[in-house]
Amino acid sequence: MTLTAEQKRQAVQKQYNASLELCPARQLLEAISSKWVTLVMLALEEGQLRHSDLRRMIPGASQKMLTSTLRSLERDGLVSRHVTVSVPVRTDYELTARGRSLLRIVFEMKDWAEQNMDGVAASRLEHDTNRYLHV
Amino acid sequence: MTLTAEQKRQAVQKQYNASLELCPARQLLEAISSKWVTLVMLALEEGQLRHSDLRRMIPGASQKMLTSTLRSLERDGLVSRHVTVSVPVRTDYELTARGRSLLRIVFEMKDWAEQNMDGVAASRLEHDTNRYLHV
C-alpha cells in the first residue's frame, strides 16, 4: 500500500520528534521550564532549606507541585535531599555543584529578561494594537 | 465568615501566582520553553527563511505549531516577518537584534546541556535504579 504525501510527512514528524526527545539541550530546557524549577533553585541559592521553608518562600506552589519539582531536581542531580529520621521527620534540600552551575544560566536569563522586558512589552502592545485595528 | 487555614493559604497562592505572571524573567522562560521556539530561532541563525524552508528544517512541527510559534516570536519582537504580495504569497522570517541577543543565551544553555548530559543521565539512572530496588 502506498502512502499519501501527508502520511509520509507525519511519519517523518514522529521520527523527528522521537529523536528530539533524546537531545540533551531539549531535555534541559524541558527540565527547567517546568513552572517551579527556577523558583526552587533561586530559593536554594543561599543554602540548605527544609520542605516547609520552601513552601513558605514559594507560596504559589501546591504541596504536590513542590514535592514533584524537588523529586525531579533530585533525579537530575541538581538538588540533594537529606532526611533526618526523627518524629516528626525532617528533610533538607540543597543545591549540588551541578545545580549551582545551572543556576548561573538561570541568572543570565533573568538578566536578559530584565534588560529586555520594556522592549518586549512595547512590541507586544504594538502587535496587539495593530491586530485590533484590523479586526 | 472566617476562613480555614487551607483557604487562606490558597488565597495567598492565587495572589502569588498572579504576581508571578508579571515577572519578566518568568515570561521569558515561558516564551522560550514552548516546544518549538528554540528550534526556530536556531534555524534562523544563518539568515532569513521562508515558511516552507522552516517546515523542511524542522519536520517535527505541525503547520499549526510552526505558525503559532512564529506569531509569538513576532509579537515579542524576536523575529520579523516580511510578506511579498504575489501569487502565490511569499513570507520571509528573520531574527531581529533582540532575537539574536536571546539566541546567545540559548547557545549557553545548549553548551551547559552538552557538558552535563552524561552526569545527568548517570544521576537519573542511579535514581531510577534505586527506586526500583525498593519497590
Added chain:
DNA sequence: CTGTATCCTCTAAGATACTG
C-alpha cells in the same frame, strides 16, 4: 504557498483527603 478554523485527545497541575 501561507495561513485559518475546527475538532479532539492527552497531559500538567490544582483540590482534597489521607498516612507514617
Added chain:
DNA sequence: CAGTATCTTAGAGGATACAG
C-alpha cells in the same frame, strides 16, 4: 512535618479540512 493517592479540569498541541 513530609509525603502519597485520587479525582478533576484547563489548556497545549495534533489531525484534518478549507481559504486567499
